[in-house]
Amino acid sequence: MIRTERLTKRFGDKTAVADLDLAIEPGEIFGFLGPNGAGKSTTVRILTGLIPPDSGRAIVAGFDVAQQPLEAKQRLGYVPETPKLYESLTADAFLDVMGALHHLDPHTSRTRRQELMKLLGLQDAQYQRLREFSKGMRQKVVIASALLHRPEVLILDEPFDGIDANTTLVMKTLLREMAAQGKTILFSSHVLDVVERICTRICIIDKGRKLVEGTVADICRSAGAPSLDEAFGRLTGVRESSTVTADILAALARD
């Protein structure tokens, strides 16, 4: 499970996350939505232990990330948004490093990484350096690293960015299966279509605060909108897309 209690983070005068309460149960794929700068990434970074909160608690798999970080991280798999990697490593060596950091024994690590690379179509490139990988291939390697230690909780930040359609399909099915096995999955994304299709529950945040939480139907109903797209626009104060488009075209037509 994942839980945040009155989670707050400020950067100087700006409050990135304000009193955020979330509760995600095992078996859920929880969609985490918000416009740019809403506080999604900051929340994810707190949950994964990259930055500490100013106040409140972040709990992963029953462990407070600030108080019991090692216990929480043993149970956590994380796919960062556009992950930076040590590019001189090969895919195989990167996964070996991740296995070592998760304290897997070398034999188990080797077996699992070979299996994951085969499943994700990376076996032909496993001894190539990550520098030579496309964006999608890198993303696959990072996804493999998040699954290597069989985590209870998965936190995915734009996980399908750059990934081909076939792998995306595989990953969607995989996430559903993992959720069915009782894993907890937090899925942060800008792609509303994907979120709508695979998430069991959704939370929309803006300016660090939770606006709404529930199923797609709940959110559409509360926003009085026919679709998640429109509900998202109305809740986050974005102008009608047709109005914005007309204004841009008018601006381009001016001398």
Add this chain to the structure above:
Amino acid sequence: MRRLFSAAGVDYGQWRALARAYTLIDYAAILGAYGHAASMKAARHLLYYVLTWTIIGSGSALYILLFSDTWLSATIMTTTTSMLVAFVVLAQTGNLIAPDDYEIVGFRPVTSRTYFAVRATALLVQTTEMAVFTGYLPVIAYLWRSGGSWRQPLAAALAIAGTAVTTTLGITAMYGWLLKWLRPAALVRYVTFAGVFVLLGLMGMNGLFFLVVMNIGDAGITFSDTVSLPRTLWILWYPGAWFASYVEIARGGASAIAWTAAVLSVAATGALAMALGDRLTAGYAVRVAQGFADTRVVAGGSGGRWSALRHEARAVTLIALAQFRGDLTFQMGVAMTFVMPAIFLGAGWFADTGTDPFVDHGGAGSIVLLTIFAAPSSFLQTFATSPLHEASWLFFTTPADRARLITATRDIAAVCLIAPIAIAIAGLMWFSHHHLGHALLQAGFVGALGYVNLQLAVLFKPSLPFSRPVATGKRPSLPAGIGFLPMMTGAALFVVSGLFAFRSLTSFAITAVVIAATIVGLEVWTRRRLGVVSRKLAFEG
């Protein structure tokens, strides 16, 4: 101005906008664009930068005051300037050959020559800045020598400026020429290592100066009596003397050879400028683009090796090995770390040849001890900083023990830095005084103190590997790391070795016990401190 640029195939408007942007980027950190802390850090770095070049410039100034031959002292001054400029340009090779911003401006309507002119301008701004900091003391020295006359100082300033510009143009032209045959990545690799050798030469030159000063002083000879530049045609083979001839001419009564040298300097600058304005730059952008499109696959090592290593030690070793194979910044940093030990080993070799500290009882061999003076902290700094520091997220999001990651880094430094130095010292000393046992003890002593130095460096500045950003707006400078802590340790080593350790085998044994106890004590202290500090380390991505 527009016509001049247009004639060279450069768009003046684009050049001005981009050159201004790059100059602002270079000074952004110190102007506070990245916040107060970054501004202070950049200011400290600038101060270090100014001090370093001033100290090197003071060497030239001393030559000017010591030598009566003006052309000779000016030639030393221009040689030093050209070597420093070469170092700066070589260190900035990546900016010229594989500029990061190509992906940003490469697809815009900027011509190849304009793009090249912008990069060359940015480089010239840096070399000019360096030439000013290196050159002001020599100019003052000429002012002093000539009794306040402005002619020689002005000529010296012109000589320094001319040397800086021509060296920059020369190396830049060489790049353009070499890019016809070499891939940009390969060229970056070669010239970066060439930069290390230039640096080594520069330091060796300064070291030689002090050795010469000491030896000539001992023999009761003065420079002005003995050393002068031969006024023959042979001198015209050396470009450093061409620009130095300005000072000779300013002194008055210059020979035809000096005038010829001056003409050659102007001709060389003009020829290089024309070469750059002609064919070399026309295809520059295309060749850089080829560098980006280079999809050559390089097989790297697999994981799975190093089966004896587990967990954090395994992770750090795999990353370090991969970075050493494939990351030029790290390769160069490691190579730089060995520059100082190599110099001290060389100096120790000259000073201590044939002396056995156990026989000579005392400080003999103490110069060799300096091989570990600054290397550990410099090595650890190389390990800690990386342009890929944002990839260190994996140390923060996994259950890795950060204290163990830090000590694993230290252990790699012990194996890859301290052990080779100790082995080199053992070999050198054995060859020098032919007593293997004493050589091994001496090497063990140096190695153990090196490890203490390493422990102290970790204790006072613990860092995760490849996790800290390279300073923003950083200028290329001499290897850092000669900080307060290693200097104090080095001084302590002198005292210990000179006063006590090598007096007898008994005193050596006592010293060894003290050092062993120190190592154990520091180990306990390190574990306790890292247990607390490592939890507070923040992700800097």
